[in-house]
Amino acid sequence: MKIVFAGTPEFALSPLQAIHGTYRSGLVAVVTQPDKPQGRKGIPTPSPVKEEARSLGLPVLQFPRIRDSVAELTELKADLMVTCAYGQILTQEVLDAFPMGVWNIHASLLPAYRGAAPIARALIDGCRETGVTVMRTERGLDTGDMLLFERTPIYDSDTCGTLGERLSRLGAELIVKALGMIGRGELPLRQQGEGFVCKKVERTEVDFSKPSREVSCLIRGLSPAPFAYAKMGGQTLNFWYAEEIPCEEDVPAGTVVAASPKEGLVVKCGTGAVLIGELQPAGGRRMSARDFLNGRKIARGARFDQPVL
Numbered sequence: 001m002k003i004v005f006a007g008t009p010e011f012a013l014s015p016l017q018a019i020h021g022t023y024r025s026g027l028v029a030v031v032t033q034p035d036k037p038q039g040r041k042g043i044p045t046p047s048p049v050k051e052e053a054r055s056l057g058l059p060v061l062q063f064p065r066i067r068d069s070v071a072e073l074t075e076l077k078a079d080l081m082v083t084c085a086y087g088q089i090l091t092q093e094v095l096d097a098f099p100m101g102v103w104n105i106h107a108s109l110l111p112a113y114r115g116a117a118p119i120a121r122a123l124i125d126g127c128r129e130t131g132v133t134v135m136r137t138e139r140g141l142d143t144g145d146m147l148l149f150e151r152t153p154i155y156d157s158d159t160c161g162t163l164g165e166r167l168s169r170l171g172a173e174l175i176v177k178a179l180g181m182i183g184r185g186e187l188p189l190r191q192q193g194e195g196f197v198c199k200k201v202e203r204t205e206v207d208f209s210k211p212s213r214e215v216s217c218l219i220r221g222l223s224p225a226p227f228a229y230a231k232m233g234g235q236t237l238n239f240w241y242a243e244e245i246p247c248e249e250d251v252p253a254g255t256v257v258a259a260s261p262k263e264g265l266v267v268k269c270g271t272g273a274v275l276i277g278e279l280q281p282a283g284g285r286r287m288s289a290r291d292f293l294n295g296r297k298i299a300r301g302a303r304f305d306q307p308v309l
Helices: 010-022 048-055 070-075 118-124 160-183 212-221 289-295
Strands: 003-007 027-032 036-038 043-045 060-062 080-084 102-106 129-136 146-153 228-232 235-245 256-260 264-268 273-281
Touching: 003 010, 010 027, 010 048, 010 080, 010 160, 027 048, 048 060, 080 160, 102 160, 118 129, 118 160, 118 212, 129 160, 146 160, 212 228, 212 235, 212 273, 264 289, 273 289
Parallel strands: 003 027, 003 080, 027 060, 080 102
Antiparallel strands: 036 043, 102 129, 129 146, 228 235, 235 273, 256 264, 264 273
C-alpha cells in the first residue's frame, strides 16, 4: 500500500511519525504548504511537517495550489492519501488521484466542529470532551463518512497547546489502526449527522464582565496563539493560562482583587474571578504571573481597561 501524507503544523507530526514507523516502505511522499515568511525580516520558513519529513528522509512536495498539481500527484501512483491539518481544500480531481481514497484526521468528534480551529473552539465553548475522527474525504468540508473516532476529556488545566498535543497522539494511534483496516478492506463507514462548521480564531481582548469560566476558557483556548489579552495603563498583556476561582467581592469586573507574588494575580469577573497563571507583556517574554508581579507594582483595586467593542 503506497501512501502520501499531507499536513503542515505541529499537530500533524505524531501522525506522520506513526505512519512512517508502521508503513515506512509504503510512505512515498509528504505534501505540505509552501514555506511562509516569518519574523520582521520575513524569512521563508519551512513548516514543521517539512522539517520532520526531511529528517525522516522523505520526499517533500509543496504546492501553492494542490488543485493545480493533480498530474504530479498521479505520477506518485499512490493508493491513498492521509491528510492532517494540511490547509488546502481538495478538489474532486485531487480525490480521484488516489484509488483507495483520501482519509483525513480531524481533531473533533464529527459532525461537531467541522472546519478550522476545532481544538480552540471546543475549549472556548467550555466543552467537557472532544476527540479525533478519521473520515473519508469528500468535496464537502469535513462531511465525509467516518471510519473511526476516539473520545478524550477536556480538563480544566488544558490549553489549546496541551489538548492539541494529546489529540495529535490520539490521531497517530487512530490513523495506524485505520490504515490497517483500509488495507484489509474493512470499511465500516458511518454517515455523519447534522453538524456545524467553526470559524478560525483571532486574537481577542478579554471581557472580564463575562463569567469566570467563560473568561478562563477563552484564555486557555487561545493559548499558545493567537492569545487573549487585556490592557492596563497602556500596557498589553497576553495571557497564557488562567483558572476560574470563586470570588464574592463586590467590585466592578476587571478589578484586580489580589496582586502579590504570594497570592498571584486575581481579576474579578462578572461572576467569580480568574487567577492568571502565566502571561507575556507585549514585546517581553512568557513568565508566571508571580514572577511578573515581582518586578512590577500592580495595586489591589487597579482595573484592566474595558474591551474595545
